[in-house]
Amino acid sequence: MLLSLATTQGAIAPPVRTFARRSNLPLLPNQLWQIHSGVVRTLTWTEAGEVVTLGLWGPGDVLGIPLSSADPLQAECVTEVVARSLQPQDWPQVTDALLRHARQTEELLSMVRSGPVQATLIQVLNWLAQRFGNEHDHGRRIALRITHQELADLVGSTRVTVTKLLSTLERQGFIHRHQRQIVVRPDRTPFWHYEI
Structure with a gap:
């Protein structure tokens, strides 16, 4: 509210x-x-x-x-x-916003502790697409200009690792870039497995 x-x-x-x-x-x-x-x-x-x-x-x-x-x-x-x-x-x-704050903090903590960096990154991208995204022709566009360094800080990794993983996910067709923003394709395989 x-x-x-x-x-x-x-x-x-x-x-x-x-x-x-x-x-x-x-x-x-x-x-x-x-x-x-x-x-x-x-x-x-x-x-x-x-x-x-x-x-x-x-x-x-x-x-x-x-x-x-x-x-x-x-x-x-x-x-x-x-x-x-x-x-x-x-x-x-x-009060409702305070309860949401506690739930969101718990969600992020569980994602960061989910295992390998790639699994964590996939969960975080899906979460960002659901939380801050909007519908796009090819999936859900994360409506934030978030840097690779900010993603790395969020998943507890390095910018270089996140950049490599994003390139791999893009090559595999799980994400694509549109005007410097990431479009998540939840209909594609790793996102279906890692939904929150």
Whole structure:
């Protein structure tokens, strides 16, 4: 449930802000962000400096420090994002979004722990196509311009490995590229086996 952009019973609606692609949402200890449009990637990094993607969040989703134990935590806009700042008194109004946050975190964790990198990548591509995709002539187009490095961070691999695996999946006809975006062909064999 998105909080209404209008005021309710004389209460002032929390401010809505627009963030440019690749900018960061400011994160504060007692604040959540509810996304109205766009996609945000939450991430942290290891002591060795390796980036770990914690989630991808879209319209209706809620994110912020109170929902994460990761330290440090960063929220990077994958696309242009319109989001509303939520203070603690607003949180009861977004219970459904908070539950979705927990379920999505669990889904991503189970995918990353699914075995070989190729199996993980296939699951993540299918998940991205379902979550952030739209119908296309040849399947489901992931409506994000996600880089090979961002995919690698998401599946816990290297950019080189992900690039090679994407090329292999494309050669085998399981995916194809359309205007710098990936089209997943769920009717083709590995995606049928790895549906979430």
